[in-house]
């Protein structure tokens with residue numbers, strides 16, 4: 487059987503007036519990709535390619551710097567989100583190093599002194615991800631058969647979005663997992679990966695590679711969108727397998743909701759089509775908090791992690 491291929495779509499028409507037929511075709515392929523995999527890739531997304539390659543370069547330089555330089559970027563003790571440098575304990579059930587960044591201007595952001603251009607590049611990358619995030623948000627609304635501005639109207643607060651620069655060391659004989667199988671809590675996530683393969687999505691019990699493609703960004707659906715759409719699109723389980731003999735570098739941008747939002751399936755997906763809601767209402771930040779707690783306890787069994795099913799309404 488041929489290996490299933492995650493579709494890549496060219497977003498050029500979405501930066502122009504008109505081109506309605508082309509836009510419709512793209513919306514149809516993204517809808518299909520979201521139903522089948524919860525993942526797709528985009529090219530001609532408007533994020534400058536010299537910026538993405540520079541971001542990967544400076545991030546690699548930072549993670550390859552001495553430990554004490556990295557530890558100087560440890561999160562502030564009172565930070566609501568551990569912005570700054572973090573490292574998963576080794577050995578643990580997954581292994582990677584990462585630096586979390588909140589929106590530019592946040593008092594909690596911590597940047598290394600070296601490489602000196604790190605901050606500027608990260609801030610520019612953040613702004614570019616915010617922009618493409620808004621385009622993807624409109625497209626996904628249409629994929630869900632709703633007006634393009636429906637998600638923006640539901641939540642127009644971008645202050646809960648964040649960006650993570652991630653570094654995976656080469657696999658060892660004992661450990662190959664870089665990020666354990668998980669689902670993202672976001673509305674959707676945009677991933678920039680370097681040329682080293684490792685990101686995989688689970689489909690019908692098999693792991694399918696999201697093959698790196700020059701110039702492409704990866705998009706995947708997250709839990710928040712799954713709840714709002716009452717399971718029309720599912721937040722896919724994915725993982726990162728560490729490569730042999732070399733490290734891997736990526737960025738994940740989480741297009742979130744405001745933590746103060748109560749979320750539950752939208753009426754367009756329940757009342758208006760006479761479908762019972764599959765989730766009870768819950769406060770988004772409570773879910774974020776529970777997820778962070780279970781991660782920081784370094785749970786070693788996957789089934790101990792809190793997931794969206796915590797809020798599922800039991801079936802009759």
Ligand code: OGA
Nearest residue numbers: 652677679685726736738
């Ligand atoms: C994540 C994630 C993928 C990657 O951070 O949630 O899935 O390629 N990252 O690093």
Ligand code: NI
Nearest residue numbers: 668669670724
């Ligand atoms: Ni993820």
